[in-house]
Amino acid sequence: MIQVEGSLKARLAVWLVVTVSALGVLLLVEAYFSSQRAAERAYDSQLEAAALTIAEAVQWEAGQPVVEIPSAALQILATRHQERVFYAVLDAEGDTISGNLDMAIPPRWRHQVATQPAWFNETYRGTPWRLYGRELDSAGWETQDPVQIWVGHTMSGRDALTEALFEQAVTRFVIMVLVAGILMLLAMRVALAPMRRLRHQLRQRDADDMRPLEARVPEEMREMAETLDSLFTRQRESRDALLRFTADASHQLKTPLAGLQTTSELALKSENPEAWRQALADVHGSAGRTSRLAGQLLSLARLRHAEEQGTATRLDAVSLLRETAFDWAQRDAAQGHDIGLAALPEAPQYICGEAWALQELLGNLIDNALRYTPPGSVITLGAVCHAQTLEWYVEDDGPGVSAEVMARLHRPFERGGRQDTEGSGLGLAIVDSIVRRHEARMQVESAEKGGLRIRLLFPCLTRHEEG
Amino acid sequence: MSIRRVALVWLLGALAPSLAWGATPLIVEAALDRQVAAPLLDAFEAAYPNIQLTFRDHSTLEVDARVANEDNPPDVVISSAMPWQMARVNEGYAQPLESPAARAWPQWAKWRNEVFGFTFEPIVMAYRLDLARYMLPPKTHADLHTLLRRHRETLRGKVTTYSPLRSGVGYSLFQQDARYTTRFWDLVAAMGAADTHLEANTRSMLEGLSDGRYWLGYNLLGSYAMHWAQTHPEVIVQIPQDYSLVMMRMAFIHRDAPHPAAARAFLDFLLSQEGQRVIAGETPLFSVRPGVIGPYTAQRLRDQAGDRLYPIPLNASLLAFVDPARRAAFLERWQREFHRLSHPAPAQTPAATEPRIDKSSQR
Amino acid sequence: MRLLVIEDDSLIARSLEQALTPLGNTVDVFTHHAQAREALQSGHFDLVLLDLGLPDGNGLTLLAELRQRGDTTPVLILTARDGIDARVEGLDLGADDYLAKPFSLAELEARVRALLRRSQQRADNRLTFGPLAFDATSGVATLNETVLDLPRRELRLLESLLLHAGSITPRETLENRLFGFGDVGSNALEVYISRLRKRLDGSGLRIRTFRGMGYRLEDAAP
Incomplete structure (x- = not known):
């Protein structure tokens, strides 16, 4: 059963979206901070320029530093964004020589600026400000006290620039994602083209076309293509086997049916009741054989049918053997033989299997024994526990078979080299199938008393598996 | 008038505001002559009958002082002392106006969407007709300088201009003059030598001209002068032909405005097509907004005066003018130059009556 | 004894009738599901021989109906299906025995006798x-x-x-x-x-x- 689980495109798209979003979030966070840094750098340099412009205007008069604040400095400070501006010129004691706002500069900052110019963030009356301070060694005739110049402005320009830069970054990113997405879709189409070709080819194929594939596929699809090919090969073989089997089976069925036809035809032409009787007996016997043959063919077909697999359960091999023996011992066909059970293990022995198949297996072995041994033969069923395996055996004291024949006993329509019995030769083939199905082993050997002994070795379920 | 009648009038006066049910009060502190601005205020009251407008007219420095009054802040502040307005905005006393009119306002006439220059007033010279009898009236700054040197004795005591100390506008104008040319100081020295009278406002200068005390006035607010000249034919207004400063009256909504909605309505009205039309048509304040038709529009002034108009830039550079050190330095130089050519008895010159500069009272 | 045979193959039906009548039974043969159901509802039978593959319905439904009614008439299922699942299902539904086709008449007779005897025993202990x-x-x-x-x-x-x-x-x-x-x-x-x-x-x-x-x-x- 094919279950459709999403599409490859959707899967790729989901992965693309997930990775791109994760990457995107990182990139955007980075972009935001770098925009902020860029805006900060741009505006910090304005602060620096304004401070330098003011520094130019500092002069010493009568031992006092004086400054005539240049308009240009204030315009630089205000920037295009019309920031509110702050400036202060402090003398060596930190007293204001000139300044416009009563923003207090902490001594800590003044000390810091004494060594090198620095930028600070400050909130003044609820508004964030960016301040810059630098010290100026001014030279007068009488004194040479340093002068500190402090400038600052509000941050709306920085925010706006950050926003603009960030917006650009986002735009670039979005465009990149769109382009990447489109390219990805195209790439997907190109990459999936061989798959489409293969699909097309498979769709065009006739139902019974089992020839190997002829398609150009990329490396990644080689395995799939080869698997498909091998599937086709197996199907071809299986179909051939089925055809062979059906042909064999038809042939097998046709023969007894032809017999029935000719016998009944002869009987109908005859006037002799004795001949009728004989013909009817023949017809009865042949019908029995034919229906048995049909049953076996059905079993074999069923065994080979893939769908029947996978219904194995844990079951007690000893009681199954006992029940099957009871069943067969009471059948009409068994009344001429001595079917018996050897001593069985007391405890249940569990194996994994399908009850119907195992019954079929034993039934076939018993049936074979009944058919290929003379009346009165002793047939014994038994179960033996080994370390890893459980053994079933069916032995008889009949004539047995030669070693050469023993090797091909399991092939369909093989009758152990004999044509004189009522068997179809399918029995052991069925047995063989079931044995393989249960991962068991079958050994055919000569029994001690001269007959045939068939041993079936099943893997035991361990304690662990039983749990 | 009996005491009872006085009491009744007083009572009516006290009740009057409360008679207008649901009216929002609006307090405007302005350095703007009420008479000049009357048509504008009337138009506003007509457009907003629900707003009870209180318009207080003061000098620029007084208006500036009231901005910082924590207990009783005004709603709207209007002043022609551009540096002081700018400084207040920089200090954060203004709140932004978010309106279509504010956004559409020309960039050169606003700052931070908080303060708006809504008039366009040329700075002029004015003279009495009498002057023309003795000399060719001045058309340029250079003319004025020449006249002061050549006719020093004729003009002695008959020239007037702003006191840079007592008037914020005057101080700003001189600062601006000084930025353009160093010859300005020669003019100051010449004015000092002619014992020029320093007045605190344009109105005093115009009154002096009309009653004959003065013959020549320098750096008068063109708006007031033109308004005055309409009713006083003896006064002639001259826009300087070399360069003419242009001053903008700046208005902002106080950060702590008690009636912000009314304040926004008022400022929006000043910037609106209607308000600007009234300014252009019914006051000599000159409108700023482009596309307004009337006798007093910035565009018309530009057409007349051409490239010679030098609007005082409305930007952060104004802040430099109110820097205490810079102001002190400027005023000091003003004093020095003013007395440079005068007689060695500075105490008797009118300029010497100016109080000494006191840093604490600079704003 | 009265036996009900439900079998659509006329050859088998006739064989069953001929084999079971000499044992002293009355045998009613029906070839369709619907007829059989009617017969079962109206009359009493000592044994039902039920073929599962009927042309107009599954014999198992008939069996289920029978048992649902509380009818304990013994039922012997005859079928060409020899899968163990079908057998188990039939027995679960209350069939008393199960015989896969092809069968010999002797075996059928033995089974029928046993079922009848068992039902007899249940009756008189x-x-x-x-x-x-x-x-x-x-x-x-x-x-x-x-x-x-x-x-x-x-x-x-x-x-x-x-x-x-x-x-x-x-x-x-x-x-x-x-x-x-x-x-x-x-x-x-x-x-x-x-x-x-x-x-x-x-x-x-x-x-x-x-x-x-x-x-x-x-x-x-x-």
Whole structure:
């Protein structure tokens, strides 16, 4: 059963979206901070320029530093964004020589600026400000006290620039994602083209076309293509086997049916009741054989049918053997033989299997024994526990078979080299199938008393598996 | 008038505001002559009958002082002392106006969407007709300088201009003059030598001209002068032909405005097509907004005066003018130059009556 | 006895009728599901032979309906399907026995006889097989209407064999019945069996030994 689980495109798209979003979030966070840094750098340099412009205007008069604040400095400070501006010129004691706002500069900052110019963030009356301070060694005739110049402005320009830069970054990113997405879709189409070709080819194929594939596929699809090919090969073989089997089976069925036809035809032409009787007996016997043959063919077909697999359960091999023996011992066909059970293990022995198949297996072995041994033969069923395996055996004291024949006993329509019995030769083939199905082993050997002994070795379920 | 009648009038006066049910009060502190601005205020009251407008007219420095009054802040502040307005905005006393009119306002006439220059007033010279009898009236700054040197004795005591100390506008104008040319100081020295009278406002200068005390006035607010000249034919207004400063009256909504909605309505009205039309048509304040038709529009002034108009830039550079050190330095130089050519008895010159500069009272 | 045969193959139906009528039964044959259902609702039958593959419906539904009505008439299922699942399902639904096609008539007759006997036993609490009978209430065994005077263990052995008459009684079952769960000699059971055999001599019945499995009470002449 094919279950459709999403599409490859959707899967790729989901992965693309997930990775791109994760990457995107990182990139955007980075972009935001770098925009902020860029805006900060741009505006910090304005602060620096304004401070330098003011520094130019500092002069010493009568031992006092004086400054005539240049308009240009204030315009630089205000920037295009019309920031509110702050400036202060402090003398060596930190007293204001000139300044416009009563923003207090902490001594800590003044000390810091004494060594090198620095930028600070400050909130003044609820508004964030960016301040810059630098010290100026001014030279007068009488004194040479340093002068500190402090400038600052509000941050709306920085925010706006950050926003603009960030917006650009986002735009670039979005465009990149769109382009990447489109390219990805195209790439997907190109990459999936061989798959489409293969699909097309498979769709065009006739139902019974089992020839190997002829398609150009990329490396990644080689395995799939080869698997498909091998599937086709197996199907071809299986179909051939089925055809062979059906042909064999038809042939097998046709023969007894032809017999029935000719016998009944002869009987109908005859006037002799004795001949009728004989013909009817023949017809009865042949019908029995034919229906048995049909049953076996059905079993074999069923065994080979893939769908029947996978219904194995844990079951007690000893009681199954006992029940099957009871069943067969009471059948009409068994009344001429001595079917018996050897001593069985007391405890249940569990194996994994399908009850119907195992019954079929034993039934076939018993049936074979009944058919290929003379009346009165002793047939014994038994179960033996080994370390890893459980053994079933069916032995008889009949004539047995030669070693050469023993090797091909399991092939369909093989009758152990004999044509004189009522068997179809399918029995052991069925047995063989079931044995393989249960991962068991079958050994055919000569029994001690001269007959045939068939041993079936099943893997035991361990304690662990039983749990 | 009996005491009872006085009491009744007083009572009516006290009740009057409360008679207008649901009216929002609006307090405007302005350095703007009420008479000049009357048509504008009337138009506003007509457009907003629900707003009870209180318009207080003061000098620029007084208006500036009231901005910082924590207990009783005004709603709207209007002043022609551009540096002081700018400084207040920089200090954060203004709140932004978010309106279509504010956004559409020309960039050169606003700052931070908080303060708006809504008039366009040329700075002029004015003279009495009498002057023309003795000399060719001045058309340029250079003319004025020449006249002061050549006719020093004729003009002695008959020239007037702003006191840079007592008037914020005057101080700003001189600062601006000084930025353009160093010859300005020669003019100051010449004015000092002619014992020029320093007045605190344009109105005093115009009154002096009309009653004959003065013959020549320098750096008068063109708006007031033109308004005055309409009713006083003896006064002639001259826009300087070399360069003419242009001053903008700046208005902002106080950060702590008690009636912000009314304040926004008022400022929006000043910037609106209607308000600007009234300014252009019914006051000599000159409108700023482009596309307004009337006798007093910035565009018309530009057409007349051409490239010679030098609007005082409305930007952060104004802040430099109110820097205490810079102001002190400027005023000091003003004093020095003013007395440079005068007689060695500075105490008797009118300029010497100016109080000494006191840093604490600079704003 | 009145038998109902539900079988669509006319050849088999006729064979069944011909085979079962001589045994002293009345046989009604129906070839369709619907007819059979009507017959079952209106009349009483002692045994139903039900073919699962009917042209107008699954025989199992008919069986389920029958059992749902509380009808306990014994049902013998005949089918060409020999899958164990179908067999289990049939038995689960309340079938009493199951016979896969093809079958021999002899086997069919044996099964029918056993089912009828069992239903008879349920009815009168008597175990019978041929001339042999055992009354479970009185604990008296008779052979050809003659009371058999048997010792206790032989009587129990006879009862057990009669219970399973026609099929193998497992030797474990017999040992438990005779000796309880105690350990006994391996041939103790054989001793009692041979005693019982002697008593049944000439009765037309015999006890057959199935090597390693158990014993079966059966007709002497196969």
